[in-house]
Amino acid sequence: MTARDVDRFEADGRRLFGLAYRLLGRAAEAEEVLRDAYPRWTGRADAAEPEVGPTTLVTSLCLDRLTSARDGRERYPGPWLPEPVFTADDALGPLETAERRHSVSFGLLVLLERCAPAERAAFVLREAFGHSHREIAGILNVGEDDSRQLHRRALAHVGESRTRSAVPPEEARQLVERFLAATVTGDVAGLEALLAAEAVAWSDDGGRASTVRHPVRGRAEVARMLAGLGRHPRAAHSQVAVSPVNGQAAVVVHQGGELTAVLVPEFARRGLVAVRTVSDPEKLRFAARQLV
Missing domain, CATH: 1.20.140.160 (PhyR, sigma-like (SL) domain)
Known part of the structure; x- marks a missing residue:
């Protein structure tokens, strides 16, 4: 060598x-x-x-x-x-x-x-x-x-995955910003307007918290679940922003200066088809170090 x-x-x-x-x-x-x-x-x-x-x-x-x-x-x-x-x-x-x-x-x-x-x-x-x-x-x-x-x-x-129509990055960021605004304000109608009929939401906390353990499916169900997150008492003490994660615009959540969740919406031409939320502290350690 x-x-x-x-x-x-x-x-x-x-x-x-x-x-x-x-x-x-x-x-x-x-x-x-x-x-x-x-x-x-x-x-x-x-x-x-x-x-x-x-x-x-x-x-x-x-x-x-x-x-x-x-x-x-x-x-x-x-x-x-x-x-x-x-x-x-x-x-x-x-x-x-x-x-x-x-x-x-x-x-x-x-x-x-x-x-x-x-x-x-x-x-x-x-x-x-x-x-x-x-x-x-x-x-x-x-x-x-x-x-x-x-x-x-x-x-x-x-x-x-390969057959879905991609959304250009700038358009995707605008859609994620609309998604964030509707979630933070608990706007069910606004969320439903963004979601595709077959939308699915997954949450991964590593078994450490009381997040949803099974996928939430369907436009109305996902919209209500997301709006509930925006109305949760802890949401008032959270800082949220849109940042590039895994090559796409995502919602980043901090509480008390600590990274607590990353929500990754997936958009296709027909609307928001998936929302994947990671709140497992172990899975956030690398991303948290990137922000230091």
Whole structure:
């Protein structure tokens, strides 16, 4: 291992973090993977291709974690959602295109939970990072035909997400600001005007609080639930703002200077189709550190 290889690993840290996060859905775990990968990579004696080598190592470590985490996620108390990441500073890499924003969106990361670990890896490597099937085969230690099959299986799981009409970022931000105003004022009619008929709301608190443990479905039901949040006594002591999270405009909630919740609305052309709220303190730690 040469000093040049070490420098390349360090310079490539943001891309590798973005890869690990997309594979795991957990920013804190992605950091741990990079900490584990660095000494292993710098201690290698082979002359692996500089870019593919670290990618292979990070992917392998993530696959190990995904395999061991499956049972725990199946037993998770309530809906499982990814950890939010503030992306104004390109923490997950440049997100200047709709495809790149989609690759870190809550909607896609939730759908990727349906995939087997190797399927998820094939999808992320192909769709988010543009690797060829020959490269993916080498990274996953499978044949090229196997890589294509893994990718096809993943596409079948996330097909619903890929068919939705994207809303341009500026328009999405305006819609989120309207959503926030209607929620804060408890405006049920205003919320219903924004929501699609099939809207769904999920809340992930890690089993620590009394939030809704099951999805709330339907325009009227979701509107009433959100309006209730705006009328809750604690809402009067909350500070709310719209910030870019996972490549999309989201509502960020602070109480007493502490980050307490992130609400990620998902808009399609037909209206607001999903609201995902993360209030699990452990899942907010990385995002809270980003704000310091």
